[in-house]
Amino acid sequence: MAVLALDASADNLTYSFGGHEPRLHASPGDVIVVDTEDCFGGAVRTVDDLPSQVCAFPYLNPVTGPIFVAGAEVGDTLAVHFAEIAPVRDYCFSSTFPHFGALTTTHQTAMLHDALPELVWRYDIDVARGVAVFHARQGDFALELPLDPMHGTVGVAPAADEVIMSITPGAHGGNMDTPELRAGTTVYFGVNVPGALLALGDGHCRQGEGETCGTGLEAAMRTTIIVDVLKGVETPWPRLESDEFLMSTGSVRPLEDAFRISQHDLVGWTGTLTGLSQLDAMQVVSQAGLAPVGNVVDTNYTMVAKLPKAVLGPGVSAYGGMHARMRAAAAHYLAAR
Amino acid sequence: MAVLALDASADNLTYSFGGHEPRLHASPGDVIVVDTEDCFGGAVRTVDDLPSQVCAFPYLNPVTGPIFVAGAEVGDTLAVHFAEIAPVRDYCFSSTFPHFGALTTTHQTAMLHDALPELVWRYDIDVARGVAVFHARQGDFALELPLDPMHGTVGVAPAADEVIMSITPGAHGGNMDTPELRAGTTVYFGVNVPGALLALGDGHCRQGEGETCGTGLEAAMRTTIIVDVLKGVETPWPRLESDEFLMSTGSVRPLEDAFRISQHDLVGWTGTLTGLSQLDAMQVVSQAGLAPVGNVVDTNYTMVAKLPKAVLGPGVSAYGGMHARMRAAAAHYLAAR
Amino acid sequence: MAVLALDASADNLTYSFGGHEPRLHASPGDVIVVDTEDCFGGAVRTVDDLPSQVCAFPYLNPVTGPIFVAGAEVGDTLAVHFAEIAPVRDYCFSSTFPHFGALTTTHQTAMLHDALPELVWRYDIDVARGVAVFHARQGDFALELPLDPMHGTVGVAPAADEVIMSITPGAHGGNMDTPELRAGTTVYFGVNVPGALLALGDGHCRQGEGETCGTGLEAAMRTTIIVDVLKGVETPWPRLESDEFLMSTGSVRPLEDAFRISQHDLVGWTGTLTGLSQLDAMQVVSQAGLAPVGNVVDTNYTMVAKLPKAVLGPGVSAYGGMHARMRAAAAHYLAAR
């Protein structure tokens, strides 16, 4: 096990999944400290920096990477454990963006309305107290929200040699924008190319489910991950595992199809883990599952299907206990650091 | 304040919202003990009773009512507080149903596949231990799920003199099938006809978010509610309030439009309560909100948008503090019972 | 065979399908001259009459009827042949309407935009030349469009005792808003209640496919229909037949489900008529079918699936040759009039 680092210098920032040479080579079990920029590439520094003016399409939503993981081959699964996600600065930004968001006309949901106003919010981050402070842009209203750092965008190179913008979520991961992707969580991706070519970015100090306005509390992060490979194990859509939940994702439109993909995968996963028939597994997921929205703003929408691990009992373990092992390794590393 | 009762005799069961004479007259502040049948009308008694054979369309999903609430007029809001939802029997049933569910061809998502097999599950209910016991239909697998009783269907007579089947959720409420509708929650409906004409049914001992297989743990319930009226207050889509959350609902297809309705309503509600501008309110909801699915199986799909009340601080109170008052009245009634 | 008439007096105008006493009793084979008002109830008389001001919800989109057709019972099919659709006035109106249309935020596709401007267009109708004249509201631009009179709304009482606003299309017909519903066409509806309870309205001097702005060339019509009953023949979704095409409809959201319903029905219909297996019938529909949009603005969206009758050859006849017989009867009546 090595401890590696990948900084957020311009050379290490890419804007798509697929099509890039590795910026780092890692091996299974390695700890990697990855620095990531915010979705604006750090160009928004005050509330007067409008993203549509200071950012240049398609150079939005940079991800750091890709990282080549030795031994990861087509048909394997890459496991990525998030040990720590730490905001780099003591402030961060959110914004609206013209033709982007769930409650506005977009380039896809095309209407004759003018765009909603573009507005930027600056949040003060108080890591010690664990809060981000919101200030209304109109009026004096302020309130505090708990910090809950996460990554909006994590993924691997897609199948079929596709190169997909980092703002798009899909079967390869990408911009899933779910708050479930916090520290303590392991993410599993199917490997489509040798080395998997992992990249991540788009840290949020927190976001609501749905990311309705189009952005979270966008922040540069110093993030510690551990990577590993499950040989000969296929994972068709990204899955997450925390201490409490098994989670399947689906990212597509319309939203009910994202729901269907995530539920279908969780039913299949539950059946595989328990030996239950397909209909019995659907029954368990139907009665015990949670179904929070990830995002309804990106080029694909994301749904998460969650099953409490407690429901299945202590004898059931996913991916051969990978999450527990990575969790322990992360704790060990963080304690020794 | 009176304590009234409405039993689940055949005369009190209806199958639509709208089009029915009141079965009970109540006044604001009244406690009403309402008995409800399960969605099968009690016709499923063993796992060999297939719903498609023992139930006759359109006599599915009976609701008890309607209840005329004195003083409720068009333009007002009806508040319904759920004090208690108690399973009547020590067992309940779930099932698949041909052409119904999120992971099957339906009459709307029409495909050339044969229907999935129709299968019934019997759950044993242990109220003392607070669990329902699942037994797989194939193999010996069993597991326990926590009881979390709720009503899938609660609503009032629709606008425009419509008569809508009880299985359809919409702006009038109806078959929203969200687990948020549990005891301790207050539901607010816009009033469309004199007396509002409240009805409820479709109790579930629990259900997952999404109700993927098409049914929850379908159970007859003895449910205690308190009703009240907010004069001159409009509520365009059903809202829920618990001790912890403000919740807006949207029920329509596709699922992203249900999401939009619920988020749009919660943004407006938040703005009204706080004085925030529309964009500031959207920012707060985007960062602090939760967005669980209700159902993706009914004739309309339901989304819930939730905002923790703690975010807005103690000074912000919805509907003039109605929930807190009803909560106290419920506690008083239950303690004195 | 009798010739009956039903005028558009206030007593004969209803605003929903279901829930009304018959305004006329007819028998199979009868000719009925039905007068219908425009969707504004005639209240828009100049371009300064804004619909949202001169019309009062829910009194929009009046239909004339219902008409009880003797002998029509649950499980039968009602055939309605449109012999003639004639504009009553020498002008008609189209308009935008706040929160209504395909390219605007609506109450379902809820966004934070203000409504688009409400604007009314007056078209001059020249029946002799067969044209309607458009005048731009801004600038001097004018152009002529061919008259192609049709009814946006035709249907029967729904199943399950539902009462559905006339602006909603569904399995009972209703506001399908397809230009295919012109003179020379026969429409088939499944019968849900004794007498079927047919009603029609919402005439358009023409409309484009999709009815994007939300309205067509809205006009009062004098329309001549012939009605008949097919005993023991079920029709799950409205079907249309012209001299050239068999057509199935689907009305639901999202639009792809409306497409699926219409295609699924046309595949089944083609199989029944030809004896082809389901997959062979799908192959024929896939290669020879047309799929124009009806509307993408109403509470449900409508798709039409069309198959040229020539493809199936002269030996194939739908509904026992009903269309040809009604077509001949209509020609006879119109010639003798």
Place this chain on the structure above:
Amino acid sequence: MAVLALDASADNLTYSFGGHEPRLHASPGDVIVVDTEDCFGGAVRTVDDLPSQVCAFPYLNPVTGPIFVAGAEVGDTLAVHFAEIAPVRDYCFSSTFPHFGALTTTHQTAMLHDALPELVWRYDIDVARGVAVFHARQGDFALELPLDPMHGTVGVAPAADEVIMSITPGAHGGNMDTPELRAGTTVYFGVNVPGALLALGDGHCRQGEGETCGTGLEAAMRTTIIVDVLKGVETPWPRLESDEFLMSTGSVRPLEDAFRISQHDLVGWTGTLTGLSQLDAMQVVSQAGLAPVGNVVDTNYTMVAKLPKAVLGPGVSAYGGMHARMRAAAAHYLAAR
């Protein structure tokens, strides 16, 4: 003007838009004879060759190209006129494919059903009589369909350096699968990279609107195109022009958003050509437009919005008369050939 050729040898077949070196360099005004393989890569030769067995993902739906067109730069429009589309063989194939099609569970509309049976149909092509002959796979039924050759897939390299599988339609064109793409039609694409990098394939001897079963009459074609460049003219979504119609396309999910994109573009285009205000232009499109489905089976769905050019009068000409000039050049070339 040169006459160039690009054959369908393996070296000239690619499986994505973007990411490939040019196979041919052409100049504005050049005639190019392009040979294309069918979507199966020619691997289906009898009805016993099941596509899922003889084709290997992702090597499906080959396109011939890309072709670098000199002078085409970012911000320009590439015009591609289809002079002739001629089937190469006297037979062609259609098929179902597991988890592909509008009336089956797919990887996106994920359900628990087994895939529909995979079945192949062989059509005999009689170019002289202009027909394709269908033979039922079950029973003796046969029928003739008119030939109407077209290309399902035509496009340019995408923006943002994306590489997108050839089976996906989008703003760059790709697998739009609309029967409107026949000989006599000019297609306009926005240019995203120097040279535009045009590629085409997926010829169909005909297809229905919607391509419900997932394939058309899949055929290798010898296709003659003319290419040209409009400098400084942007085209956000592919547009088509025939002698009779202006056509805008939208390719996205859900289908109503594809409809919105196509209608929004056609409204804007109409406004630009006529000087009409946005609302006046929407009014014209709403009343005079056609809206046929392209496909409801690919990774994005495609809608076409059509406006008869006759409606706008002879004084209105798109893209500076490019279509008429290319049409004349094509006629001249074909006559002189």
